[in-house]
Amino acid sequence: MSDLLPLVHNETLKIWKKKRFYVILLILLVLVPIFTYAQMTLSRSDDERGGDWRNQLVQQIADYENALASDRIPEEWKQYQRVMVQQLSYYLEHDVNPNAPGAVTFTRGFLTNAATLFIPLLVLAIASDLVSGERAGGTIKQLLTRPVRRWKILFSKVAALVLYISLTIVATVLVCYAISGLFFGYGGWTMPVFTGFAVTGSSVDTSHVHDVPQWLYLAMQAGLIWFAALTVGLLALMVSVLVRGTAASLVTMMAAIITGTILVNMASSWSGAKYLFAVNLELGGYLDGTPPPIEGMSLVFSLAVLAVWSAAALVVAFGVFTKQDIMN
């Protein structure tokens, strides 16, 4: 272990000096205010429509029910709407506002939306050139001609990657909270949020529903996003080992992730798609009871799928990296 630490130090230093993390912070500092502003205009228009959140919730439920009565809405959408009606009713019965404004609520909402595309893209900014960048720059030669086994080199890269993925998620939460708090106030930590909705088909089983303070909810959500981001990072590392150029490695991973989000929207009929990693990235959906994109998916299922993809990525990355000839 003692000889691995200096190597991890090296890899961490390189990512830092390449200013990759600054770029990520910069992106957050530009984007989060935009979303905050969008959220502000949204709540303002809600306020104009009718003051009390209960009335708004009742209105929302009525909208869903109207849509359900229509013949022109496809069955998959109706299932989703039925679930949403049941959830909103549950919140109404327990007199809890699911959208109470506040920095914590905003952060929670931002994370939910960022999990499938935004956070993975930030991860790619770090992971995609971990190995291919060394190859393009020729520095791989001086890295691998030192008296250090190749697996240790790759291990140190994985360790640095995990570190920066964690930092990215912490930074996202902090930037969201700090900026949105300016407009919505910094409260909302202890507000109750319901979790434990079990979605089966078009009905919601509420027998396991319980309320958790919002800070705990946020922590669970961040943990799940971290796990999904880690899978994306490890796959990107594998691609970076296999592909020569950084651009090719970046495009390959982006294509895979975007394919996933498209498949999620095309939904359910192809059930084999649930084994693809990119379809399983939205782990936060299992917390708030959003129906999964494909039937038969559950939190445990998605975690297992991601874990298998991660393990496979590591096996391939280490297998190839420790054996391959460095020809250029």
Added chain:
Amino acid sequence: MTEQSHSESQAQPEVLLRVDKLRKRIRGRWIIDDVSFEVRAGEIFGFLGPNGAGKTTTIRMLVDLIRPTSGSVQVCGRDVRREPEQALEQIGCIVENPEVYPYLTGRENLAFAARMLRGIGAARIDEVVRLVGMTQRIDDKVRTYSLGMRQRLGIAMALLGKPRLLILDEPTNGLDPKGIKELRAFVRMLAGQGMGVFISSHLLSEIQLMCDRVAIIGAGRVLTTGAVHELTADAPSYVVWQLQDREAGLRLLEREPQAEILGPDAADVLEDTALAAAPGAIVTTMPPELVAPLVARMTEAGIGVDAVQPVMPTLESLFLKLTEGEGIV
């Protein structure tokens, strides 16, 4: 030529690098087909071959970047494949260009390399920085360095771990004449301290100036190994003449039986093509000892001699001799 008798080898310095029957096949083609040689402590060993002969592939196998299909590489008795950590500990190398991280400073690059070695601290970093004469710019970003400075930094990084064997791949590429001269002196100094130095090149003249022994490689095989002076003794010696009265000079040279005048295509077999291609230049082959009397006779005959230049033949023409006309496949 490569085998020493037993009594001789006992007096010889220790073998640092032993390459034995190295072969490498890539996509069904033997890129390297039988390469064997030894490098001893305190000697500068040249690895000479035209581009594409397999020099870089061989070097990459020496430092564990490429795994050989068969054969072995031993550094101070340690096999590079079986004990890479122990073997690579003894090697400092620059493969092709000195590749360093441009977004780090010179010192940060050295510290980076030091963290991959055991027991190398700031004091040793300062020491190698002084050794390559880079104290002024060491804290600047490498991005701002010239190629010559990158080369120095590369050598500093290679020397950081106090290796016993230094491997340099075409080290004079891109250096100006002053840089090349400094490099030569530097390498000689290292060898004087007992380090074994392995240098690859495609220029015969460079190897001749820098090395003690040489292996010549062509089409993935070592064609010959030996002392540099033996090798160049085999090579025809070319002399380029610049005469004031060209016609009279030609007549005089034609009468000399040991001298041969070459046609206008002669420039192709010489390393310094500019010299031979100069207007009015006469390219000849002749024994070197014939030059002085010839100059005297020309002066006597009133043929003004502007310049007489011995020029090294290209490696290719040497190859033609070694392979007896087969050339480089």
